[in-house]
Amino acid sequence: MKRKITLKQIAKELDVSISTVSKALRNSIEISEDTRQKIQAFAKLYNYRPNNIALSLKNRKTKTIGIIIPEIVHHFFSKVITGIELVANKRGYNVIVGLSNESFDKEVINMQMLANGSIDGFILSIAKETLLQQDYHHFTETINQGMPIVMFDRVVNEIPCDKVIVDDVKGAKQAVEKLISNGCKNIAIISTKDYVSVGKLRTQGYLEALEDHKIDPKASLILKIEDKLMSDDHLDKLESEVEQLFQSNKSIDGIFAVNELYAVTAIKVARKLGLKIPDDLQVISFSDGVLSKHSTPSLTTVSQHGQKIGEKAANLLINRLEAEEVDYNDETEEVYETVIIETNLIERESTKN
Amino acid sequence: MKRKITLKQIAKELDVSISTVSKALRNSIEISEDTRQKIQAFAKLYNYRPNNIALSLKNRKTKTIGIIIPEIVHHFFSKVITGIELVANKRGYNVIVGLSNESFDKEVINMQMLANGSIDGFILSIAKETLLQQDYHHFTETINQGMPIVMFDRVVNEIPCDKVIVDDVKGAKQAVEKLISNGCKNIAIISTKDYVSVGKLRTQGYLEALEDHKIDPKASLILKIEDKLMSDDHLDKLESEVEQLFQSNKSIDGIFAVNELYAVTAIKVARKLGLKIPDDLQVISFSDGVLSKHSTPSLTTVSQHGQKIGEKAANLLINRLEAEEVDYNDETEEVYETVIIETNLIERESTKN
DNA sequence: TTAACTTGCGCAAACGTTTTCGTGTTGAAA
């Protein structure tokens, strides 16, 4: 119906030039009090707002941040988005979301769609398939085109950009140490295959904790799940693998799971086998989400502070964007930051206290 | 560093005009085979992509959809986004997300930020505060400015736009009927205050089911929670209110909860009071999310098909956007659609079968 | 009276595209 009103229309209506209107609205002293008021009144009446696209084109920046994440139906990622959106909005930016669905191709396509002027910079977490293929050309390309990237959680070292991560090793280690100090003698870990970096790191933390306490790790206590997208099919497989773990290691009294789902599955299986939580078996999970808090028993977890990660990532990106404006002239070697967000252990019912 | 290459730069480099470059890249027959190939090769070499912002400005459309939702850390809403993003991408659109955080002001601000040319249309679900204040001027204003809106889930009738909803009454009714046919005699409902439209409608479905089966509703079996944003504080209050419900109605043998959280809380409290699920108490929840599937016992739920809702909403919006291009001339009365997505009952362990 | 300011406003360029409408150069038909 009625299109949004433009400077040109106001100018025509009031019989002045476009520049006069623009200046009047921006309170330029070049314009007389009289005309300024007249124009402002008219603009207010018609609810004039400058067209963002035109501004973006002129200023060569969009005030928009592109987010690419593997999936959004995931407590951690939505928390991160919440954090990003929070500071982005506060600092005058919008947020545009692309989902890679853990697929390399969709990640590439999405980045290309957004990189063509729609956004000023990326915040992203790498798709599993990309990690598996180790093909990172789309990241380097965007960076070479002058578009900054901030990676979070699933990062890869060879890409020169800011990163926000949790200390997966440390978090895992603390969790396992908690189990040890709570008296667990046979602690199993349910992790992912090693190409998922966080799975690998958390496994490393598990091993370090054991080593520090002079406990010999046993291969049979380490379960690495092939972590494809969660179908119901996959869920059954998970359950049977976990059951297998319990069956062949009757003396397990502690479980460290790298995510909530593995933890609740472990609990479910353990119960079926007659184990009492936390008396016979104590469980700690990485990733503090809705399952941890509300399932029974509630889970002791390593909280990653997803929102804080998002906030930090957004601040890093925006800082860089707004710094660029200043030292345009720089051939100075860029220096990138890797921020580590501290995890902390939230004790609930799945462990003794 | 290196800015993205533009038509102008290519033109200068190859010593032709901008228009020639543009035409060559779009395979215009006006350009000779020779130059066309030369230009295309050069463009490919420098990885040229047309600047989206410039295109948006020229075409007066952005190929971007704005989404405003109350919160993103919420299974249902993320599912909806997944659906929107799926069809949006398939049809060549991007998706930009604003969070209202259930606040009226943030909803208004966010819409204004996006309405200034950044997007072609909105898909949104109304914030609780907005519903409470019943101030919908920002919706009518955007619509009057020619920007279509599609509302989903939390909608309000007086706004002329397409809507996608689930049949809350019917879904609730089916759930309660399931409880009745499973032998429940005293069915309580845990709902929200009436200003949350879905809470009201689901309560209505509950009442209708009772009525159809000649069961007199009892006021003491209807618990309406003040559903502010979930703080831990609020959680305690919820728990004590639910406990109160059980204490004053010892004979409750069925619970219909309007969301997962209420359902798991009810189960938690019931267990504390020594009730066995589903033998002593059967529970059905609206909203099929991660809690339902993975908590123990898993919940029988009314699934809303959030992703389908999102897909439908996106299709409605894009259809309208692309229809507008054609009948530009129309003063024909716009006719809006309200699509109802069927719910269905997913039976799990919290009910007998 | 003249020179020099000040005031208030408009012109035009620029951001990167696409597209319409020329326009100059061929080559062929008349």
Next chain:
DNA sequence: TTTCAACACGAAAACGTTTGCGCAAGTTAA
């Protein structure tokens, strides 16, 4: 030789802003 179509390309406008600069009219100072 003239005429005209075909061909290959360029100029310019448009989308909606912002802003440096120019310019006319009015004002002040000399």
